[in-house]
Amino acid sequence: MNFSNALIVWYLQNKRDLPWRNTLNPYLIWLSEIILQQTRVAQGLPYFLCFAERFPTVFDLANADEEEVLKLWQGLGYYSRARNLHKTAKIIVFDLNGKFPKNYNELLKLKGVGEYTAAAIASFAYNENVPVVDGNVFRVLARYFDIETDIASSNAKKEFRALASKLLPNGKANQFNQAIMEFGALQCVPKNPNCEICVLNNSCLALKNKKVTQLPVKLKKTKIQKRVFNYLIFRDEDKNTLLQKRTQKGIWHNLYEFPLIETFEDINDFETLELIQNQSFIVNEIQNIRLINPVKITHKLSHQHLSVSFWEVSVAGKIKDGIDCDSVLKFPFPIVIYNFISKIWE
Incomplete structure (x- = not known):
């Protein structure tokens, strides 16, 4: 045969x-x-x-x-x-x-x-x-x-x-x-x-x-890029938050995420606060900031390895165009974000 x-x-x-x-x-x-x-x-x-x-x-x-x-x-x-x-x-x-x-x-x-x-x-x-x-x-x-x-x-x-x-x-x-x-x-x-x-x-x-x-022979090795993502989960007095859509080219195009600060290495809460104040995410006064996941999440993509931190940022008053808790999980997220917030979201 x-x-x-x-x-x-x-x-x-x-x-x-x-x-x-x-x-x-x-x-x-x-x-x-x-x-x-x-x-x-x-x-x-x-x-x-x-x-x-x-x-x-x-x-x-x-x-x-x-x-x-x-x-x-x-x-x-x-x-x-x-x-x-x-x-x-x-x-x-x-x-x-x-x-x-x-x-x-x-x-x-x-x-x-x-x-x-x-x-x-x-x-x-x-x-x-x-x-x-x-x-x-x-x-x-x-x-x-x-x-x-x-x-x-x-x-x-x-x-x-x-x-x-x-x-x-x-x-x-x-x-x-x-x-x-x-x-x-x-x-x-x-x-x-x-x-x-x-x-x-x-x-x-x-x-x-x-x-x-x-066999088979495969000589070319994929070059892995390492990136550090710091996601900011803003919470106002009504527990509303902010989301943004990834419209730029690259990973997760047209998916939603929390406001993001990408850094070259892990940062502490003081450094995070300083970086937030240099952004235009919100105008509300920041009352408190804390790292939700002390153990960083490693998320591996085909060409990238991401080290992901989630920071809860409590702010005074109400966030303009804030999104309520019930609506958040209805948006399409990268799975690393969805899995994390579906466990901690109140």
Whole structure:
């Protein structure tokens, strides 16, 4: 049995029962693929079910408010996916009359849809004979064929895509693409794969050459930026507070947060008070300031590690345009803020 057929047989026997596999609806398949970018299935599944229930059609999603979309996305990370999802839904509804493009090349024209996502939708929904190449596919192919190409290099995707294309059985794109990704997710896992029970162990070159732990090769390392965030939770006499929207480019675009002072290192209450007085957040007199979390919260993003402090700042009188307690948690926040304040909010 050759590589492709062996994978498909394995898949039919071992595949997980996932809702987006029980449909040919390109909208639901697209929705699942956007949610699962940079996200494990176990984490993404509840979000898919939530979105599919709230927005059962692309028309429902297109007509939604962006803040509602971001709120439902809260905690999933990489929020540009949610914004692009919403924008693309509008394009499909208002520019394409609600009809999804029906082939790979047309799907590529959609915002937020790259080569992998276009290939996934085209093959899963329309069985178009195009290969998918994601991290799982890189790993399976690199190990099975003992390929030492650095998967972070500029030509790697082209090389692996060409190989996957040759392996793709004509007319079985849906099954093969699902199979190779599922095999990488469940069997040919990044660390400590159980090669003894692998259906491909008799012909896997990495296993034969004792290189399973060395493949795939990835030489480029992500440079991590460290940042210190000091969030100011203002409280007036009515316990109202202030929020601001992150409109600048970068992380958490269009999400809400408390007024923020970013510093190069951790600061004490005296330094915080001095910095607040140099800002234009409020004009009320500051009565008291205290650090709510003495142990800083470390929040890790793909390229950034954040050290987060929350300061409660009590002020005299009433804050202009203050937001009451009941309304605060209805806003879409970065998950590090939401998790913290949902525990301490009164």
